[in-house]
Amino acid sequence: MENPLIRLAGVNKWYSQFHVLRDIDLEVKPGERIVVCGPSGSGKSTMIRCINGLEAYEQGLITVAGEPVAQDDDRIEAIRQRVGMVFQNFNLFPHLSILDNLTLGPIKLKRVPRVAAEARAMELLERVHIGHQARKFPNQLSGGQQQRVAIARALAMEPQVMLFDEPTSALDPEMVKEVLDVMIELAGTGMTMICVTHEMGFARAVADRVVFMADGAIAEIGTPDSFFEAPRTERARQFIQQVIH
Amino acid sequence: MTDAATLPAGRARPSSASPNAPLGRIVSWLRRRIFASWRDAALSFAVAAVLGGIAWAIVPWALFDATWSGASRADCTGTGACWAFVTAKASQFVYGFYPPAERWRANIAFALLVVGLIWLMVPRLPGKRHAALFMMVVLPVATFLLLHGGFGGLAVVPSDQWGGLLLTMILAVSGITFSLPFGVLFALGRRSRMPLIRWFCIGFIEFCRGVPFLTVLFMAIVMLPFFLPSGTKPDPLALAVVGIIFYEAAYMAEVVRGGLQALPKGQYEAAMAIGFGYWRTMLHIILPQAVRKVVPGVVNTTISLLKNTTLVMVVGLFDLLNIVSAGVSDPLWAGSQAEGYFIVGLVFWLMSFGLSCYSRAIEAGFARAERS
Numbered sequence A: 001m002e003n004p005l006i007r008l009a010g011v012n013k014w015y016s017q018f019h020v021l022r023d024i025d026l027e028v029k030p031g032e033r034i035v036v037c038g039p040s041g042s043g044k045s046t047m048i049r050c051i052n053g054l055e056a057y058e059q060g061l062i063t064v065a066g067e068p069v070a071q072d073d074d075r076i077e078a079i080r081q082r083v084g085m086v087f088q089n090f091n092l093f094p095h096l097s098i099l100d101n102l103t104l105g106p107i108k109l110k111r112v113p114r115v116a117a118e119a120r121a122m123e124l125l126e127r128v129h130i131g132h133q134a135r136k137f138p139n140q141l142s143g144g145q146q147q148r149v150a151i152a153r154a155l156a157m158e159p160q161v162m163l164f165d166e167p168t169s170a171l172d173p174e175m176v177k178e179v180l181d182v183m184i185e186l187a188g189t190g191m192t193m194i195c196v197t198h199e200m201g202f203a204r205a206v207a208d209r210v211v212f213m214a215d216g217a218i219a220e221i222g223t224p225d226s227f228f229e230a231p232r233t234e235r236a237r238q239f240i241q242q243v244i245h
Numbered sequence B: 001m002t003d004a005a006t007l008p009a010g011r012a013r014p015s016s017a018s019p020n021a022p023l024g025r026i027v028s029w030l031r032r033r034i035f036a037s038w039r040d041a042a043l044s045f046a047v048a049a050v051l052g053g054i055a056w057a058i059v060p061w062a063l064f065d066a067t068w069s070g071a072s073r074a075d076c077t078g079t080g081a082c083w084a085f086v087t088a089k090a091s092q093f094v095y096g097f098y099p100p101a102e103r104w105r106a107n108i109a110f111a112l113l114v115v116g117l118i119w120l121m122v123p124r125l126p127g128k129r130h131a132a133l134f135m136m137v138v139l140p141v142a143t144f145l146l147l148h149g150g151f152g153g154l155a156v157v158p159s160d161q162w163g164g165l166l167l168t169m170i171l172a173v174s175g176i177t178f179s180l181p182f183g184v185l186f187a188l189g190r191r192s193r194m195p196l197i198r199w200f201c202i203g204f205i206e207f208c209r210g211v212p213f214l215t216v217l218f219m220a221i222v223m224l225p226f227f228l229p230s231g232t233k234p235d236p237l238a239l240a241v242v243g244i245i246f247y248e249a250a251y252m253a254e255v256v257r258g259g260l261q262a263l264p265k266g267q268y269e270a271a272m273a274i275g276f277g278y279w280r281t282m283l284h285i286i287l288p289q290a291v292r293k294v295v296p297g298v299v300n301t302t303i304s305l306l307k308n309t310t311l312v313m314v315v316g317l318f319d320l321l322n323i324v325s326a327g328v329s330d331p332l333w334a335g336s337q338a339e340g341y342f343i344v345g346l347v348f349w350l351m352s353f354g355l356s357c358y359s360r361a362i363e364a365g366f367a368r369a370e371r372s
Helices: A044-051 A076-082 A098-109 A114-127 A143-156 A173-188 A200-206 A224-229 A234-243 B022-033 B038-064 B083-095 B100-121 B128-148 B164-190 B195-210 B213-227 B236-261 B265-274 B278-293 B295-315 B320-328 B337-370
Strands: A006-015 A018-028 A033-037 A059-064 A083-086 A161-165 A192-196 A209-214 A217-222
Touching (some): A018 A044, A033 A044, A033 A200, A083 B265, A098 A143, A098 B278, A114 A143, A173 A192, A173 A200, A209 A224, A217 A234, A224 A234, B083 B100, B100 B128, B100 B164, B164 B195, B164 B236, B164 B278, B164 B295, B195 B236, B213 B236, B213 B295, B236 B278, B265 B278, B278 B295, B295 B320
Parallel strands (some): A033 A192
């Protein structure tokens, strides 16, 4: 069996008294596409934010390509370069043009020459269908366009895995599809993806496995078909009924 | 005041003349902005009367009745200003007691400053990074070497002979150039996760903000000699420069901190997620945004810094204000206070107004760039 690209083993996390993550065990193989879902407050976002060290965890071990993830470790910055992240609120840098949003990381961190970085950035912007907006600033774009830029910005660092933290939750309904389409195209390239999302259509279309979380623990893991057609837990049944009206 | 948009229909009727004819436009503008109602008209006239009164008092004194040249106050026989005082003392006001034969060195320093300012401030000129480097490294070093001399056949001119506008500019430019970078460092230190650094920065900032600048200067000139090897005296100019930079840096730090706190957490997280460490995150993501948010506050502090430079008279330096005070007490020119302080006020006002114009241009530039 292939070595897992990402491994969470016995991960526990507390916010003072509150137990946010309980004994999380999860292995993600290269090229695998995972959708994480569950009721709000179940620890989904916290879990994926632990994978690139945006949150610290108290117990257990997370590794990315064999490297342990620890927030105070000097190696965390190298790990973050290999783990792309897309946020709910896009978090583009408003003082930089779209193009500069994409090239800043490669130029400053990977020492890519500007010309090469810009060529690569334009390629990525074409891929997310936004090439003609490269010289604009983030505030001039719609939410859906900004989120596609955010995906391209993460890809510009050539990550081994992409984390999506509710990428469509802050979007107006008519813009959800354009972002999901880009994510589906990305899945088609063989990128390893972990997506926290409530978009069940997306889960069915691309996920290899669906991870269902409740109360900080992983309650169920299964293929999209088995999870949606025959959930094993009552919590999952309730949840599926609520998201698929 | 009443605005056309808030007027009831009918009162803001366009003038009968064609709105495109210049005369028609002027008439229509006057009706809308000056004489829209009898109350507006009364207010407009009152303000005009006050402004006219001020001009009536100053213009004849400053221009029509003024005496422009002469060798002493006795030559000023008119009722107006005695500008002869200013023209006679002009070179002293600009250079202080800098030896007249060496004043070309000060002129070169002034020219370097103008070159640096134009390079930095005109948006179309390229290489802003080099311009900043020029202002922060080349200009101070070159100015000091030029003015001080002592090499290549240049006579040494000790700093107690530097004075006037030259000295004011040295204090102001070095203060403005260095207080912002140090202020940024103190602001970052105040938010540091390392307690010793945080406590030091908080202590420093609160000390500077809690003590009058005059006190700091006095203490430095009186107390520093106790800590230095006996016989060495601190150079008052160096003391004043360092004092201004750090004292104002404390104020800058608080202004910058306001900008740092206004940034959403997502900006830090996005930078971290890409793999930026602390310094790169600050340099490329956080500070550029934070400083843009606080341009008005930075300029405000800069203007107060500029005016605080006049306090260096307590350590025996002859800046522009102090040298004019000295000139006023010259028996030949006794009674020229009004002229002297009018000029000092005018020079400081021009510099401050220039700074505020520049700041508004910067803000407009940022607004254009982000279109937010």
